[in-house]
Amino acid sequence: MNDFSAAQRSRVTMLDVAEHAGVSKASVSRFIGDDRALLSDAIARRIEQAIAELGYRPNQMARGLKRGRTRLIGMLVADIRNPYSIAVMHGVETACRAHGYSLVVCNTDRDDEQERQHLALLRSYNIEGLIVNTLGHHRAELDELKREMPLVLVDRKVEGLDSDMVGLNNPQAVEMALAHLERRGYRNVLLVTEPYDGTSSRIERVASFQAQIAQRPELTGSVLETGDAFAQHVEHFLNTPADGPKALFCANGVAALTCTRALREIGCRLFEDVGLIALDDLDWYPLVGSGITALAQPTEAIGARAFECLLKRLRGDAEAARNVDFAPVLVERGSTHGFRGD
Template identity: 40%
Template structure:
């Protein structure tokens, strides 16, 4: 009768495998560590058979800690309710799982204090890598984490002075293309609507591209900039009203810096009885699931969100496996999709 049959209620350990195979615990450890070259073929077969008989499941966490790994990757996101974030997270989790790692996800709601607390918590779990969509307010804590040999990769938002790998998109090119398209359609006033720009590299890059095209054409909309706080009741409503009052009888459009702002603009415009694009055209950033099915469909810039998630995880694993090359900034391409929300 096998060890498993004698005591199937007891958790099977490496000692049980060694006894069943008639070898030492050290020999089983070598097998589990894939040090096959140091083991005779007959010994390997004995251990393999013992694991099968006992239905032994190695405790990867325990063995990982002994080898300096936890097999945990942390992912800190700014807004888990944003479909952009969900798509990145989905792709990252699938790849993580395929490599035998678990993904610990933390949502900060763009709160630096919450972000700092999560950084400390993830450190206590001895994560092997961290992917972070950072607020930009906890840079020293991220540097400290990296000094403890945690591989840190920034996603979407850039902070060059930290010297971390960064995965994002080229924000400038598609934004400039979108604004140039609006100019060709002879829009007399074009507004830029965004959540607060300060400290968020992606929003700043989109604003810079927006203004650079308008300045090059000496367009009167260079200063039509509206920063909205979506967590403040009626803030977007008030700022939209301001833009509409300032542009009566003008052919007008809004460039929205992300999908959440776009959705709120569309909802508020329709609540006012405005016809899109007859009364107001809207062009957005983020090609979310609803963008193509609303009436009219939204002209927008599509980001390769799943590719961003996969690339970030791949870069973390490269660092974990010993890549010591200089930090990389990997910018993926986004593209403008023309639909019915613009003339």
């Protein structure tokens, strides 16, 4: 009852099936694999029956060994508690399953050492492809993996790593946010971002923001990172006299959470004193005050697309690295209705 290793050994093996059906292992293997066309109907039927009677399930580990095909895809995620990552992961997983692949997810908790260990781990399990949503330090390991298997980046580029990349069209997202804010009558925008930390998407968003603010004479803008004394900084922004209504633009869901907390903390009347628009669209946005206006990312599609890129490469597509940018979707809510222009 207790000796599980013995139990594992007692599993039905291919040899059992072969003997039960009175055929060779090779034939059973052909039946299992895609070579069923090679078998006569009579033998195929006998094998099919033997498999059913014994409840045989092929051992994927053993298959992967010789064949090199484990049907396993790896995904490296920086922070599994980030709703964005979860949503993308769900998209990837769905796509994987649809094509007969399974997903092994490794969470690095934003820790470089864990990233290194997990990369080694994934390699040791013979995954066929890798989806990366981390900072990608440990270039050596990444390069090695890239030589062995296709690799797709999600949301964040890795400096100097020439790979397919799937993510949001950040300039477009910023453009949509600013256009919306301007249309709603806001004039003074504070972009709130998590510390860059080398994260390409954050850097891109801030860069786009600054470039586009410069192009919009109506608007003035500044940037604030979350962190120490964040609420005080926000308060300072709100108290500084300005030539028009103010709005906050949160560069992702985590920033939106931090920001909303800070506004509560400093007793700001949400969305009457200040507008708010946030990237990502989380469950609770509609519930805060009169609802937070969002630029939703098509996370499911991003995940699915990341897997598709991988699949193409696995099937031998050797084109140059592609960038796939998705457009966000504006979801208007109360938080940007304070100074309606219409």
